[in-house]
Amino acid sequence: MEFDGRKRVVIENLQPSLECGRYPVKRCEGELVEVRVDIFCDSHDELGAVLLFRREEQADWESLPLYHKGNDRWENAFVVSEPGRYFFTVRAWVDHFATWQHFLTKKFNAGQDISVDLKVGSILLEQASRRVPSEFSVPLLDRARDLLSASEAAAAVLLATDKEITAMMSLYPDLSLAVEYSPALEIQVDSKKAVFSTWYELFPRSTGSGSHGTFRDCERRLPEIAAMGFDVLYLPPIHPIGFTNRKGRNNTTVSEEGDPGSPWAIGSSFGGHKDIEPQLGSMEDFVGLINAAASYGIEVAMDIAFQCSPDHPYVKEHPEWFKTRPDGSIQYAENPPKRYEDIVPFDFECEEWRSLWEELESVVLFWIEKGVRIFRVDNPHTKPFAFWEWLISRIRKRYPEVIFLSEAFTRPKVMYRLAKIGFNQSYTYFTWRNTKEELTNYFNELTKGSHVEYFRPNLWPNTPDILPEYLQIGGVKASAVRLVLAATLSSSYGIYGPVFENGVVDALPGTEEYRDAEKYEIKNWVEKKGGEELRDLIKRVNQARRENPSLQQIRNLRFYPVDNEYLLFYGKATSDLSNIVLVVVNLDPFHPQSGTLELPLQDLSVSPGQPLFLDDLLSGERFVWSGERSRVTLDPQRSPALLLSVQRQLRQEGQYEYY
């Protein structure tokens, strides 16, 4: 397209966008995309503008008018109805006819002679008659003639500006010098679960009674998990576990007879990433588990750990994908002086990187074909960013509903980059953020800046690798605090379930590692019952999440003031305020704490004199508050938090029919 200096319109600052369009922003199916853009041109002409959008597969743009909101800012919004890639852009032009109408009216009102102006308008209409569909040509030509033959100026001005002519002309503007923002911006539209999900992690091998558990044992746990309100069941790797250098209990380098090894040491003579550990059952059993889970509204999430045990078939079949040391051995994983002798990493700088990438893609496709749609990716930050960007975009092209959770506990820029290049959800630093200041700063960072456009926090109070100090010290009461925070600060959260609900907080001294960690041994959770208190809390919290749409979003989080360092006060509301939840959490698991809340009446559209009715979704207690402040006391022996559903509008006498 040749440069045309007559194109005078400027389109700037099209939003939402991330790094000027280098990465797509993320939305979820059914969401409204609110578009804002600056449009202007030199001089004082009137402008016209439309918002153009399409799903990747659509050939043609859909079009919506853009509205000028003042200060050269134009806006409108569109709905992205299904998972996939969407594009949007803006087209704008100088509207000579509207400018002429505007000027004509001003001149007429000022009593100036408009005879020459009417001739100008008549020419504009004639020109328009040549570009409109034939049925509109005649009316336009008629109007062009009528303008000139009008008995008096006032009549001509009416003919020049009435609704009919304005509508017709704005339907067929002169686009010969229109400008389009380019390239169009991309939106990654994800499935609903990418935004709102409730995860339960368990080792299927620990679901048996006494011996090595199986997928069938696992199926038997589904009713309980569903009753607690979880909708994702995440399993650590289910593949054959290597024997060479298998880790023993408590991560010892020598295993004993019967030690099952870490599930992340993938591959043995029984197969690799496309196979199943024989002790867990068959492929049919696994598909059976997926289907059984689905009947409870639960999706099975699989672990993607792209690394091998030394016994993995790849090591023999594809030595070109690994680094060979000068002594002929294959390089094992290390972060000196730490050594992971049971694991060999792929060498992503190998000459045969193309075949390696393709094989790894085939692993993901293999499990998608078995019915898996959610993948928790282990340590993505130890594989190249370019690989993930390629892999996720290829998978999304065919299966846009697939969800990848990034398990990268590493430096902030690395974590953010992984989210930018396509991961739908991410682990976070929540696990180590405990104080009011830490939580407020971190969640403001995640929800207020540009990160909210692409980084979706999935909050975990614990994982098989991490038993945080706060839980070690605070026990069950601390677990309760962390559960409420995880479940309400973000819309996705998860627990490493059996350990969490049973209140296990036993660590190896001076570490955040579980003593007798399940990573290296088989547990028998079925018999170790207990933890009714936590299970009950989990149930209530998850029910509140399901029933309150405001808790199913991320970017609506707002912190509010309360005059006690151990109380955290925040709220979430839907944009129409039809659902509002206020949360007060006592961060002190040992002592009752009291404080005065400053109620966000303005955010709630409530006047200070109006009463607020509140239901605590945890205790069932009810409150009526009025005024701008309210005093609360939270006793950890009774409840870690208030989860207050707000009744904003109460009927008054005038709203009853019989009034």
Add this chain to the structure above:
Amino acid sequence: MEFDGRKRVVIENLQPSLECGRYPVKRCEGELVEVRVDIFCDSHDELGAVLLFRREEQADWESLPLYHKGNDRWENAFVVSEPGRYFFTVRAWVDHFATWQHFLTKKFNAGQDISVDLKVGSILLEQASRRVPSEFSVPLLDRARDLLSASEAAAAVLLATDKEITAMMSLYPDLSLAVEYSPALEIQVDSKKAVFSTWYELFPRSTGSGSHGTFRDCERRLPEIAAMGFDVLYLPPIHPIGFTNRKGRNNTTVSEEGDPGSPWAIGSSFGGHKDIEPQLGSMEDFVGLINAAASYGIEVAMDIAFQCSPDHPYVKEHPEWFKTRPDGSIQYAENPPKRYEDIVPFDFECEEWRSLWEELESVVLFWIEKGVRIFRVDNPHTKPFAFWEWLISRIRKRYPEVIFLSEAFTRPKVMYRLAKIGFNQSYTYFTWRNTKEELTNYFNELTKGSHVEYFRPNLWPNTPDILPEYLQIGGVKASAVRLVLAATLSSSYGIYGPVFENGVVDALPGTEEYRDAEKYEIKNWVEKKGGEELRDLIKRVNQARRENPSLQQIRNLRFYPVDNEYLLFYGKATSDLSNIVLVVVNLDPFHPQSGTLELPLQDLSVSPGQPLFLDDLLSGERFVWSGERSRVTLDPQRSPALLLSVQRQLRQEGQYEYY
């Protein structure tokens, strides 16, 4: 270049940049460009990185190392030594040798066996020996051998990590998988005057005594203007003025015999944009004025007003550049219901826009060839942005020292856009910002966000078109306040001089227009002396600007607290703190105002116990302050402001030689 999936390094967020590189950031000759960038890769490898930069004309990059400052942020800086276009980018790579050194040391310190690692290192050295200049090959091969034959591990580690081998290997890293940020970012490097300039505007026709002044009369005013400390003399258009529809006194539509007309109605039978109004003198006289001004350190700035009087030769010779109305007349300028019958605008949407653009470029080049280097562009926002971007980049290519000042008093996004596309300085809303809150908000907007990278405010207390209400009401004392603000809030400012220094504040009632405006009549400023008070203040203020480098910058402005709404307290310092000026302005031109300043001791690197010596550059008064607060009183009858030069470091006994 084919995609190589083995390139693992990521380069993000290279700064300074504007809209991801769409526009250049601006710097001035001799300035240091501080580069910041995020560089990281997957896993735990060591990285290497260099900053690359060049002047547009240079074929090869100059290179500087980048230093890791933590949190994946790398930094360094380079100097842009002369006006023109510069480019910079970043190259980064995984440094396998450094990674190996790092891991080797850790393993050795942990007492692990390193024999295989030494073999790995030896191979890395052999590989390096093949890419280095021949004189380095042998030492590298020697070292590769020595590593393997070292008598013990400790000796080998020393050989692997000593300074010599580290330097050699970091000089010749393996760049086969290096990544370069692309495209490189651009810097518009301007002449010093683009940042620091002091403007005096006068109508040369009013410099005579009694009759129409000439360039020679104008020359006679130079010593005074220089004595007041101005270094730019800006003249309204000097071209022949049209006769048709010439405006009379006070902007009446009918002129009388002898009315000189508005200089912005350019063109008559005497010529157009490349000619000189005969009553002002000859082209030689004009060049004489330029040279005479230069001998006083003053540059003549010319007005570029791309519009015509109906008598302009272009109208007859190039009717294709104008809009013809249906009655055969040429469309005059209008903003209905306002009409500017003495002016016809170019039609930038005409078919012959190319020849129009080229002719207008030739106008600028014509005056550059006469010696003009500064252009004040009249109403650039009524000509297309694309035209200015094209024009300024073409001119800068040949004359990078040329300065364009944008006279666009219009909506903020339009003003910012003009600066982004190349204008070196811009008029601002300063003219209408009077209160403490207004000034603080506006100058924080200009100096704290991204605008400071490209928008250089040139502050005008008045112009021939604008006599602000504050001056109308406050008179000479208000003029003094506005002068100090203009001269110290930004590094460039100007006054519409004779009117300002003589304290003329007579407006047409209910408007901001001067009564008997000089735009439409000839004044005789030579005889109208007076205004010693303001002239003296101007002299002192401009001297302070010349002598204090901190006042010659824009982005170093900081506001500080003072507990009186009529006192404005701010300061500027050079980055090495060798020059610091604190300013306190009394915004009330009628009454004395007192307040307590909170001194920015931290910004000044002063401890609360240390004494501060201060010289008031306006009154000559001296102060010694200590502690964090100081009480001041400013009486408009004595002085509008304190302009305090700060002596930060006082010698103490230990710093004398005889101590």
